[in-house]
Amino acid sequence: MGKKPASGDTLYLGIDGGGTKCRAVLVNESNQVLGVGNGGPSNPYHGVTRALESIVNATDHALRNAGLSAADKSRVVAGLGLAGVNLPSLFQIVNQWDHPFKAQYLTTDLHIACIAAHEQDNGAVIVSGTGSCGFAHVNGKSLTLGAHGFPCGDVGSGAWMGLECVKAVLLDSDELGPKTGLTELVAEQLQARGIMIVERLNGAKSSDYAKLAPLVFAAAEEGDEVALSIVHTGADYLTQVARKLWELQPPRMAMLGGVSSRIVDWMDKDIATRMSDPLNQPEFGAVHFARSRFMAEASVATS
Amino acid sequence: MGKKPASGDTLYLGIDGGGTKCRAVLVNESNQVLGVGNGGPSNPYHGVTRALESIVNATDHALRNAGLSAADKSRVVAGLGLAGVNLPSLFQIVNQWDHPFKAQYLTTDLHIACIAAHEQDNGAVIVSGTGSCGFAHVNGKSLTLGAHGFPCGDVGSGAWMGLECVKAVLLDSDELGPKTGLTELVAEQLQARGIMIVERLNGAKSSDYAKLAPLVFAAAEEGDEVALSIVHTGADYLTQVARKLWELQPPRMAMLGGVSSRIVDWMDKDIATRMSDPLNQPEFGAVHFARSRFMAEASVATS
Numbered sequence: 001m002g003k004k005p006a007s008g009d010t011l012y013l014g015i016d017g018g019g020t021k022c023r024a025v026l027v028n029e030s031n032q033v034l035g036v037g038n039g040g041p042s043n044p045y046h047g048v049t050r051a052l053e054s055i056v057n058a059t060d061h062a063l064r065n066a067g068l069s070a071a072d073k074s075r076v077v078a079g080l081g082l083a084g085v086n087l088p089s090l091f092q093i094v095n096q097w098d099h100p101f102k103a104q105y106l107t108t109d110l111h112i113a114c115i116a117a118h119e120q121d122n123g124a125v126i127v128s129g130t131g132s133c134g135f136a137h138v139n140g141k142s143l144t145l146g147a148h149g150f151p152c153g154d155v156g157s158g159a160w161m162g163l164e165c166v167k168a169v170l171l172d173s174d175e176l177g178p179k180t181g182l183t184e185l186v187a188e189q190l191q192a193r194g195i196m197i198v199e200r201l202n203g204a205k206s207s208d209y210a211k212l213a214p215l216v217f218a219a220a221e222e223g224d225e226v227a228l229s230i231v232h233t234g235a236d237y238l239t240q241v242a243r244k245l246w247e248l249q250p251p252r253m254a255m256l257g258g259v260s261s262r263i264v265d266w267m268d269k270d271i272a273t274r275m276s277d278p279l280n281q282p283e284f285g286a287v288h289f290a291r292s293r294f295m296a297e298a299s300v301a302t303s
Numbered sequence: 304m305g306k307k308p309a310s311g312d313t314l315y316l317g318i319d320g321g322g323t324k325c326r327a328v329l330v331n332e333s334n335q336v337l338g339v340g341n342g343g344p345s346n347p348y349h350g351v352t353r354a355l356e357s358i359v360n361a362t363d364h365a366l367r368n369a370g371l372s373a374a375d376k377s378r379v380v381a382g383l384g385l386a387g388v389n390l391p392s393l394f395q396i397v398n399q400w401d402h403p404f405k406a407q408y409l410t411t412d413l414h415i416a417c418i419a420a421h422e423q424d425n426g427a428v429i430v431s432g433t434g435s436c437g438f439a440h441v442n443g444k445s446l447t448l449g450a451h452g453f454p455c456g457d458v459g460s461g462a463w464m465g466l467e468c469v470k471a472v473l474l475d476s477d478e479l480g481p482k483t484g485l486t487e488l489v490a491e492q493l494q495a496r497g498i499m500i501v502e503r504l505n506g507a508k509s510s511d512y513a514k515l516a517p518l519v520f521a522a523a524e525e526g527d528e529v530a531l532s533i534v535h536t537g538a539d540y541l542t543q544v545a546r547k548l549w550e551l552q553p554p555r556m557a558m559l560g561g562v563s564s565r566i567v568d569w570m571d572k573d574i575a576t577r578m579s580d581p582l583n584q585p586e587f588g589a590v591h592f593a594r595s596r597f598m599a600e601a602s603v604a605t606s
Contacts, residue, residue, distance in 0.1 A: 087502045145477045151454040174448045199390040
């Protein structure tokens with residue numbers, strides 16, 4: 001992919017790291033894409049070591065894709081946008097690790113997604129993927145809503161929908177909750193019923209629960225009352241998040257994440273219709289973030 | 304404690320193992336208590352190795368308390384009533400471990416609690432401690448309700464109350480949910496607000512969430528609407544569980560667990576007033592269970 005850069009050029013890497021996977025894009029000084037890569041889960045909240053491994057894997061993948069080698073990491077100015085680093089302690093750990101890059105600039109996945117979605121610093125995004133949250137950045141001020149993680153928050157996310165689905169199916173199996181079509185859908189997907197569902201989910205991560213979210217949408221579309229209640233609760237929460245972000249008067253708002261294209265249809269119409277399409281993938285926001293920080297530092301150093 | 308048994312006597316050990324702690328009682332062939340002991344968390348769902356360590360620690364504690372040594376474990380017929388072994392795979396692992404006892408008999412914490420509470424095989428119990436569930440054993444038939452674990456189930460338990468409390472406080476901190484007095488109570492107990500609560504609870508276990516349950520009762524008693532809603536939801540679920548267990552016509556029903564004495568006051572009056580006091584501690588049910596199984600095997604062997 002792309003042409004091989006001269007060996008002295010600085011390379012810019014953008015990393016978008018979430019609970020399920022990690023995306024990397026490598027560009028040259030002229031912002032041409034040289035290579036792309038993927039890695040595993042990279043939310044340090046669910047394991048710092050695993051997250052850092054995923055980031056390195058995705059980087060090496062992108063370098064190979066560009067016809068470069070892992071050793072070229074020392075030429076890379078990396079922008080990392082990671083879920084979980086809204087927590088100060090995790091920010092500090094990842095910001096201070098013994099990284100293999102020429103330079104590393106760390107911020108949240110929300111921040112880089114917002115920059116990328118609007119191709120400018122000002123804007124707002126609502127994420128509904130494995131987790132959920134809202135973020136706005138307007139004239140230097142930021143507001144984050146949610147981003148509380150699983151199982152304490154993330155209403156309207158895939159993991160939250162999956163957990164609510166399992167709760168409802170278990171109540172149904174005890175005949176202590178309403179009958180729901182989710183029972184058969186979960187039985188088919190997990191090959192388990194009742195207490196065996198709990199066994200199947202022993203040690204399950206948020207990304208495992210998120211795999212059940214499509215079942216909830218499917219059942220809701222068939223009119224299943226339990227599924228409808230889950231979808232409406234999630235969508236209403238995201239509507240509330242959007243209303244609160246609009247109070248800051250961002251120029252644009254976009255929805256991101258694997259669940260967003262489905263849940264937006266259940267949100268209040270006045271909010272859903274005001275959503276703009278994201279202009280670019282989050283990893284390009286990470287490139288933009290890394291480049292502007294690196295340039296700013298370089299200009300300070302030479303002034 | 305008690306007199307030292309002759310060195311050839313069989314000792315009976317009862318273990319009641321839950322998500323927070325593990326209790327052991329050691330008796331002689333005449334059912335006299337020789338010693339008692341405690342250990343750490345022993346629900347294998349949250350870690351088999353730790354659970355087995357806790358069981359051994361509690362046993363050694365009870366042996367020392369009886370003036371015996373750890374080596375005397377080889378004289379011990381152990382009855383283990385453990386949370387989590389309602390899952391077949393966990394039952395199998397714990398049932399087949401290389402245990403240090405003369406003999407080991409495994410069943411659920413619910414089963415031994417029920418035997419102990421009623422000093423007979425027939426009866427029903429509702430547990431509201433770190434987790435929650437219902438169990439009835441009537442004329443050889445058993446019914447278990449709930450016992451689905453955290454975070455998929457356990458409505459009306461301490462861990463569930465703590466999680467619902469955190470969810471409500473986080474919504475309040477984002478101004479996306481009703482104001483609640485729980486916010487100040489949690490801030491005081493965890494020394495954290497907003498996103499810092501999530502940080503404080505990074506890696507928290509069900510037993511950590513359960514420590515927040517007293518705050519919910521305190522706020523509910525002050526009339527806090529959010530806390531009242533949590534307590535009512537939990538109590539209504541346990542009321543439903545009790546009604547379903549009464550359909551099996553057990554001779555007695557008792558409530559067990561650290562949260563039960565508080566939540567019973569919020570359950571439907573007709574159900575709350577039918578509860579009997581438990582006659583004995585669960586670990587004595589484990590002794591009864593181990594003794595009857597051991598005797599039955601011995602009588603088969605000699606007949």
